[in-house]
Amino acid sequence: MTMVQALRSAHDVMMGRDEDVVVYGEDVGYFGGVFRVTEGLQAKYGKTRCFDAPISESGIVATALGMAAYGLKPVVEIQFADYFYPAMDQIVSEVARLRHRSAGDFAAPMVIRMPCGGGIYGGQTHSQSPEAVFTHICGIRTVMPSNPYDAKGLLIASIESEDPVVFLEPKRLYNGPFDGRHDQPVVPWSKHDMGKVPEGYYKVPLESAAVFRPGKAVTVLTYGTMVWVAERAAIDTGIDAEIIDLRSIWPLDLETIVNSVRKTGRCVVVHEATRTSGFGAELTALVQEHCFYHLEAPIERVCGWDTPYPHAQEWAYFPGPARVGAALKRAVEV
CATH class of the missing domain: 3.40.50.970 (Thiamin diphosphate (ThDP)-binding fold, Pyr/PP domains)
Incomplete structure (x- = not known):
């Protein structure tokens, strides 16, 4: 489907x-x-x-x-x-x-x-x-x-x-x-x-994130379209990124997030919305609060521009694999 x-x-x-x-x-x-x-x-x-x-x-x-x-x-x-x-x-x-x-x-x-x-x-x-x-x-x-x-x-x-x-x-x-x-x-x-979607009844539990792509080098926290952009960035850069698909943005699955960041020691947050006061700020704060002593690099954020939504430059506005890939490299090269 x-x-x-x-x-x-x-x-x-x-x-x-x-x-x-x-x-x-x-x-x-x-x-x-x-x-x-x-x-x-x-x-x-x-x-x-x-x-x-x-x-x-x-x-x-x-x-x-x-x-x-x-x-x-x-x-x-x-x-x-x-x-x-x-x-x-x-x-x-x-x-x-x-x-x-x-x-x-x-x-x-x-x-x-x-x-x-x-x-x-x-x-x-x-x-x-x-x-x-x-x-x-x-x-x-x-x-x-x-x-x-x-x-x-x-x-x-x-x-x-x-x-x-x-x-x-x-x-x-x-x-x-x-x-x-x-x-x-x-x-x-x-x-x-x-x-591949079953025809009948089934549920995906709310407040349950998914490990979309296992990895050991850096954790990517994201959701929606940006899950796929992050995957392409990981493939293009060759970086062993673990991509966490939040699915339920709030309330969220903090346990899965914390376990991943404590394992990798690095974190990149990606979302399509504008950067300032975007949900990435909350994710960054939560990672800082719960994983501070495990972090080996500053937390990176890759987001939309702080502008009214641009029509003609739509595909430049979106965080793409190049921007996400650059953030992944900064995170793992520290």
Whole structure:
């Protein structure tokens, strides 16, 4: 399966297993979503379980919260992650706090799906990576898969979670993995092991990172599209890098991170979002706090520019194998 097909399969599996699961958002019904993730669900499950919503992100999230408190399990789509800002008050003040402000009487078991990141020349309003914003909100889980197998398993786990989950989907990975040097996938998912996705039900546990590539020389902490960029950088440089795919960005699997950095003694953090106040800063602080006496070199960060998202220079903005490779060399040559 492609990531699109895997995500669609997760919806299908959960809608078939649990009639309380409802899917809605901008163009997700008849049209099947701008990226076709929900294609065919309305025809199969009807207009009361998969339907279109007005262009009102605040309304989409607010009604999902009401449904979740009532006992349903809404899975809503914000068409692009860039569009979540109108819903920010609902996410921060209502969704994230419901369990606490009601002393546990109500919960918000809901998923907010958002295609994120660049790769489609969408410019400033269709290409942002706002994951760091959500990790700062207590009460919200933040997830970003890097491949179809994880995407399906993580989405199923998110739907079953009793906590609200922001589920970020890297658009560049919808049809195949990228190495950061091309605007087309390196290989289609159908030819990659991580494109082998079971048809039925399975879960990938939340808060569980994956050792994407074992290594001994340096640890790379990353997620989403940058997992594949980091792999290409390791191959190009010949450096024995251990790549940790966070998968669940927050809460994260700190044990896997610490074990890897203590083993290698070196760390490079990579993400697509802008550098300043990006999630890489949190990762760097955590590594410094937990692995200080094991570090043999300064922690490196490779990130997007501290600028508004550039349209024409999209592929220069992304951290590519050359930039990541240079950071790997600096880390191991100290």
